[in-house]
Amino acid sequence: xxxxxxxxxxxxxxxxxxxxxxxxxxxxxxxxxxxxxxxxxxxxxxxxxxxxxxxxxxxxxxxxxxxxxxxxxxxxxxxxxxxxxxxxxxxxxxxxxxxxxxxxxxxxxxxxxxxxxxxxxxxxxxxxxxxxxxxxxxxxxxxxxxxxxxxxxxxxxxxxxxxxxxxxxxxxxxxxxxxxxxxxxxxxxxxxxxxxxxxxxxxxxxxxxxxxxxxxxxxxxxxxxxxxxxxxxxxxxxxxxxxxxxxxxxxxxxxxxxxxxxxxxxxxxxxxxxxxxxxxxxxxxxxxxxxxxxxxxxxxxxxxxxxxxxxxxxxxxxxxxxxxxxxxxxxxxxxxxxxxxxxxxxxxxxxxxxxxxxxxxxxxxxxxxxxxxxxxxxxxxxxxxxxxxxxxxxxxxxxxxxxxxx
Numbered sequence: 225x226x227x228x229x230x231x232x233x234x235x236x237x238x239x240x241x242x243x244x245x246x247x248x249x250x251x252x253x254x255x256x257x258x259x260x261x262x263x264x265x266x267x268x269x270x271x272x273x274x275x276x277x278x279x280x281x282x283x284x285x286x287x288x289x290x291x292x293x294x295x296x297x298x299x300x301x302x303x304x305x306x307x308x309x310x311x312x313x314x315x316x317x318x319x320x321x322x323x324x325x326x327x328x329x330x331x332x333x334x335x336x337x338x339x340x341x342x343x344x345x346x347x348x349x350x351x352x353x354x355x356x357x358x359x360x361x362x363x364x365x366x367x368x369x370x371x372x373x374x375x376x377x378x379x380x381x382x383x384x385x386x387x388x389x390x391x392x393x394x395x396x397x398x399x400x401x402x403x404x405x406x407x408x409x410x411x412x413x414x415x416x417x418x419x420x421x422x423x424x425x426x427x428x429x430x431x432x433x434x435x436x437x438x439x440x441x442x443x444x445x446x447x448x449x450x451x452x453x454x455x456x457x458x459x460x461x462x463x464x465x466x467x468x469x470x471x472x473x474x475x476x477x478x479x480x481x482x483x484x485x486x487x488x489x490x491x492x493x494x495x496x497x498x499x500x501x502x503x504x505x506x507x508x509x510x511x512x513x514x515x516x517x518x519x520x521x522x523x524x525x526x527x528x529x530x531x532x533x534x535x536x537x538x539x540x541x542x543x544x545x546x547x548x549x550x551x552x553x554x555x556x557x558x559x560x561x562x563x564x565x566x567x568x569x570x571x572x573x574x575x576x577x578x579x580x581x582x583x584x585x586x587x588x589x590x591x592x593x594x595x596x597x598x599x600x601x602x603x604x605x606x607x608x609x610x611x612x613x614x615x616x617x618x619x620x621x622x623x624x625x626x627x628x629x630x
Contacts, residue, residue, distance in 0.1 A: 331517040332500070342511040343532050343564065369394060373587045374426050375625035378604075381559065385522055386541045386551040388559055389579050389604040391427055393536040393622055396473035401431060401452040401493040402621040404443060413443020413615035416578050417601055423621055428580040429538050430526055430572055431618030432495025433464060439575060443615040448496025449481055450618060459483050465501035467528060467569035468494015475530035477502050477569035495618045501570035503557050504529060511566055515554050522550035524577035524608065528620060529565030537565045538620065540579040544608040575609030576616060 368377070377392040393399055402423050404414035413434065420428050433447040448464035450457050466481035471490040479502055505512045524543035530536055539559055543550025560568045580602045585592055592600060598607045607613055
């Protein structure tokens with residue numbers, strides 16, 4: 225019997241074609257394994273946010289229908305302070321309930337104090353003058369401005385749910401309204417950094433109201449009567465709280481103002497902001513503090529006031545963080561009162577809230593490593609919003625100190 229040569233079978237078995245099939249199989253298995261890992265990873269990535277959203281929705285639903293109306297009202301009013309979140313309460317509550325909560329918060333409970341008693345009660349820097357060790361009024365005036373920089377005083381105050389930043393401008397004639405454009409060209413509003421550069425201003429806060437549906441407003445035009453440098457630059461007839469200075473540098477805050485009334489009063493600079501934003505008024509005899517009865521909504525807020533000596537108090541507060549939820553309306557009134565404001569009004573808040581003070585960190589020896597990007601650009605407060613610093617139509621600006629204004 226002849227022997228069969230099997231060597232060619234061995235060569236076939238170990239041929240490159242067979243080896244290639246084995247490698248291809250391994251690659252396919254690896255691809256399947258990688259594919260499973262990718263699919264599972266994507267599943268986890270998408271599932272976790274859904275679970276978090278479900279948990280958040282359940283939490284909010286529990287708060288909305290739970291036993292604590294105080295907590296419910298706090299969350300509703302806080303959400304209603306920002307244009308971008310006004311729709312959120314409607315997910316959990318009937319519109320009628322939301323409307324009732326908002327209406328209740330707008331009920332004003334006034335506190336009337338004699339002007340003389342009010343002015344003597346606290347020093348401008350918030351120190352109680354009733355202390356037996358307090359200085360005389362002349363000494364207080366001298367001491368207060370002894371260390372002023374740029375003719376201004378800068379303070380920070382920490383409250384239970386907020387941090388506030390305060391600028392007191394000694395000469396009220398330095399405070400005026402800056403506008404982003406002529407409001408005729410359709411240009412978007414200006415950012416605070418741009419307007420202070422353009423105007424050469426040393427400080428600024430945001431100003432009045434503008435259309436801002438769902439936080440998408442471009443700040444192209446203001447809402448309500450607006451004056452700048454003695455001229456009426458906008459008048460759409462909307463009835464709003466008016467906050468402005470007359471030609472005698474007196475701050476006037478009123479629930480409404482017509483152009484005719486403004487011209488008769490000699491208004492030089494002023495803006496408008498919604499309704500019910502009069503905070504402090506005086507009639508020359510009594511001071512009236514316009515507190516809110518349903519005072520629970522926290523937010524980033526901006527306000528401006530004037531003391532008996534004519535100096536201007538500007539205030540902004542932080543908000544929207546775990547360490548600083550924001551200030552209530554009544555918090556702002558108390559802050560203004562502690563710094564001696566006898567007239568004051570609320571300005572636009574939420575994501576519009578900004579205070580700029582040129583090089584304040586160098587002037588007050590603030591550690592720059594503690595500041596965020598926008599603060600290093602000049603903002604004193606921490607800007608918290610879903611957008612970059614807003615484009616706004618109006619600002620209250622502070623011109624540089626000159627030899628004429630001390």
